[in-house]
Amino acid sequence: MTSEQQTLPGPICGSVDTNNEFSAFQAMLLDASKGVTEGMDAEYKWCDSITLKGTSKPPSEERGTYGHAQKMRAAMTYAFGWLHGLGDMPWHQSEVLGNSTMLGNPSMSVQVSSYMCALRHRKVQAGKVAISAHAITSEILSQLYHFNHLPNNWTIHPYQPGTRRPCDPNHHGQDDRLADWGGAWACRLLQAAYTIAFICLLRFDEVLKIQVHDINFMYDAAGTTTGMSITLPFRKTHQTGDIKPYFLWAFHQSEAHLCAVRAISEWIIASNITSGYLFRKIASGDRVAEANVPMSSEQFLEMFQNNLLDLNIDPAAYGTHSFRRGGCQYLHIERRWPLRKICEWGGWSQEFTNLTIVKYLISVNDDVMEAREDFFNPNRRPALKCPHCG
Template identity: 60%
Template sequence: MNSCNLTNIDGSPKPSSEEHGTYSHAQKMRAAMTYMFGRLQGLSNMPWHESDAGGGIMVGNPSISVEVSSFMCSLCRRKVKAGKVANSARATTTDGLLKLYHHNHLPQNWTIRAYQPGEHGSLDCWGGGCARRLLQAAYTLAFICMLHFDEVLKIQAHDLQVMGDQVILHLPFRKTHQSGEIKPFHLWVLPPHEAHICPVRALSAWLRESDIKSGYIFRKISSGDRIAEADAPMSSEQFLELFHNNLLDIGIGPVPYGTHSFQRGGCQYLHIKRCWPLRKICDWSAEFFNLTIVKYLISSNDDPVEPCQHFFNPDRPPAVKCPHCGRCCPCG
């Protein structure tokens, strides 16, 4: 793990020109060592300690020791101090999705046409109408259903069922739901003022243009704004690149945003904007159990809903939402 450290073994600082491993890399190395000693060498998961028989004989798993745990805690503190530890992905907001929706629906962006990278020398020309339709459908599905993006990108045509005014999404798997039946998502057309977060509208626009009737519905976008012929899902890396390009279109720095941003944003939207109780959110997405939902609702990396200095201010400035209940109503 010395490559992840900021100092050499002798205590001297490593030069800034030398590439340092990340804290996440150190965690993976420790996990690999724990598996190797525990399963392959048969040392189990017993902490590394001196045998009761004495004589300085050590038993247990060397990677599960006080020394290694202390090193990992110290490494984390040093990485945080140096600004090297990534914070959780910032949640997307309905305001951000509204800006993306309007920008992607501009005629020059939404119109289907032959597209070449770098056209007219403009940074805006990173994707055409097909790419933006795909993104809008993926954004809204991940946001409303609170899905990981590897779950969204692996949705196939037979997972979608149209019944009257609703679309039923049957996910074949969930990242944290390894057994038992996965409840389907029943999606309805949202009102016009929420068209920017409506997965039914976005899916209709994408499937109508792509004409995909079988296989994966979110496929790789090739050069010329063409949909890849091979029946393989778009990679998370390509999606993240397109998502970051889209954020730059509307003047938002893409660094804090990742593939979990929509899951976090959707959870906060249902709880704060729609005032769903936690039980209802958990029923909607069987993803959550114990208290893992808290990490999606609260993060220091998210944009604050309201400045904390106004929490108890009786003369707070007017807000769109009621300061007492969070709704747009005259209860106060």
């Protein structure tokens, strides 16, 4: 209230009519809050640790994250700006002399911006800072590849309802490790999804919307598959079209765990999917759903985290965005791609006016590539090896 009163015009004449001024102020607030329900009002107040009276909320009361508050503000900005036609100008008083009309978008006022900064400060003090998903590495993808390719996990057995996948009696020891969360269909689907998200730097909502007709395979004179092109039907940064295709070639055998051409070819052959969504929902019995229903991000994340548990890796730090971040670091550090080339491949702006690409390359929770004491150590072992010659 105090902040909003500061935006009100002062008395034009010497007299002050408090009642009329407060009535105008109240009418302004009521007009700006049209359509705000009690539930929405509770959502606005849910993220903060203090009440509107300035008192602290009890620790037992659940509170939303700073990211939730950002989404709420974004929703308000869109509603005021586009649905109510107030545009994207900051909330300000008309500059016309004698005109006290407030113009612009209330969600973009100085007061709301100051409040969001203060809210983030309180979240930082409380130790509730949002941490980005841990980047997946090529080494972890190699471990997942070899685990999923174990005979018990890769061989497709005839499905019989109510039975468990049989173990191969000819294999013992590590080869007997079984992915109890899913079978050969799930392992093949995951391998295809892992590689395409990692190499093409895709968000997983983009991966799961790929359909069979979006993929075109390339062959040599002998009819052997040498590569493929993928044209996404939708991209967050290209909502009006002009989406450039991804051209992928078969990797060397030493990098088979990163080869999307191999993984997708094996998945299409095994699943016999000829049309519709490429990554479909896994139904009961480790079978692909017959209906053209795309896999949900929740189902993929659950299977991915179970796959990490098979390797005794804590999945809490990993999410669907881990592949986009990890692929970015792989192209820059291991493939030695320059930043401009990564931006063009991944769909980031090449004007470098924002630091999104840097956030993907550098994070406090990523693995340390080289110990500090070895920076200038002439006898240090190389941090990375060539995947072809070692």
